[in-house]
Amino acid sequence: MSFNKNKCNRNCCSEEIVEESHVTRNFVKPPTSDTECSDTSTSGKKKENASKDHRIHSVEVPLPDHGGKSKLKKNIKSVIVEKPYEVPTKSKKRPMYVINNFSVPRVLKFCKKTVSKDFGELINEFYDLKYFVPHNLECESFLNIDNRLKNRYDSIKCIEWSRVKLNSVPENPHGYIHANFVSTKNLQSKFILTQGPKDGTLEDFYHMVWQEDCAVIIMLCNYIETNISKCNRYVPPVNTVITFKDLSVMCIKGPSVSVFSDDDSILETILCLTLDGKKKYVTHYQHIAWTDFSVPTTSNIRMVLELLNHIRTCHHGTIIHCSAGVGRSGTLMAIEMLLCELICGGELCSAKRVVQQLRKQRGHSVQTASQYIFIHRVIIEYALINKWMTYKDVKNFCESYDKFILSEKIKKEEARNERLVTLNL
Template identity: 35%
Template structure:
């Protein structure tokens, strides 16, 4: 695989518009360990530049910025964080989800027990219906940073693409597979093969223009298929966007807690349009990524990183029941600790505590 690059997302789209042609993904070329180490070091430096975080602050200022989060996480420990998560009860207040309830007979909700809040609900102005199971979610630097949504159903694929075009979204993150453990998790809403590169959803035409795999500058078992798409809605100019399909995040489980998720977020962080993100229900895996982005933006804007619990409660007020499992909650903490350690936020003296937390994390999430 070619050396990883982190061109801003809009540059990728500009190249797609210029080319107007399809290419196949390149296979990974083998590298020796020296080459991999050089690439990883370069990638970490690029990561800091792309995020434009507080990397240039003094060592003392950087440690002060994350002090509350690190002390709370390590002192609470894995067992304590599990208890913390369980104390944040999930549920559905259907009095705050009136449109969700009204749409149940229409079959536009994937799960009856995963409600969609009226607050921050995306309303469609394109297409024949206004309802879609989706909510705007804010982060520290953008009031509409994400649109968290359920995976499309066979009868909502056109609605999904109307939303993409309406919101001018250029980045879509898919965190589930179409079928998992024999159960259908998403309709086939995006073309993923050049053998069948164009889908037509009630006149909305989606065409695959280019496809490759995300090139990480680190060793990781994560595979993200990147599809460059053209979307045509009758009467409007073509819309171009990029679909990132994380192919191996287990339902209700977690992937390796390396920096793969951080690199993905870095790639798309330049866009100001809402990032559309979904798993099957659009709350579990989806909420985990949103929490990570929220923390990255706190660092970027030089705000203190505190406890994740308060951020999760704020997120759930916008996208109900976000983060479904204790393992997902732990994953967010472990990824952030790994990131902070890699980016030199942490003093070496706490390494034994980090190692203990990581060992406990791996034991708690083993098999999930």
């Protein structure tokens, strides 16, 4: 990988993908019938910008290695962007979902059943699921010794039948990447869940973005968390280019607070990928306030729905990743799956069934009790937003939820402090 001088000549807006490449994805039919996928689409509008030159000088960009202890420094040369990418101004809120006359009762039934349960029942539900592993799911490529260094965690397996298979990637003859397709017949978009890129998988990651025609990347982690490397730095600074053998990636806008969210915890960046003279534009969203093995704060719950509502309009693929690509990523994916099932009248109308189905495609998804209960809390918030329920209807559940999340946070901090004390002895 190298950083080179390049130019980007483009007038565009954030929802437009110009050079489309319809590549047939290597997707094997799942063992159940709930794995078909349909797409919806919207179109963007162009905005003309005055031509300007934006210059930067050589800078050093830290790229942490696998352990996050050392830094790999790369020289980025000056870049001229003749027509910079402009993010459109904030538009009116879209409805949270396209609903029908039959969707409201299903959502209400789920919410009423949730709040009627003793809070401990939901915790027990998760622990019943905690070690759920689908039978007869092979992980042949994950276990291949040639692919071992491409896995971030040895304990997080990549299921064979649903994995993404890369075509014609230099220095990756096996076409392996730790990533899986996730689909049900009611999902409105194509989704891929993957681990955070490593230093040795950056090229694989961007080839996957190109090959699967993905227009959105959702990053649910920081590069470094509690002094531990969670993901290698793969987004270049603005107006700079990462160049691989046959593919280049340029950051043409950002990072800035996302235009669709009122919350400042989501950063938006625009990337331009170039391969064989063709260009694709990708919007990168990074949630900087969702920590490992936890959930967003209560004040950020609506932001999660806004994010899902925004990407649902994308008729191209969406990639979701955190560090391992199963905890935070699996939780967000489970919320979208459950919401689509409830709205469309699918068969997976419980969080338990959704998580089971998700783990058949992306193993280990949803790692903690707080993440499992968060799925329920988001659906309840969805009902509150649409005024199908009042806060009085769910007050006891919401208060119990807040207390539980706070206690889990305290436990996590205490455990972390104990580890630090042990290390300092």
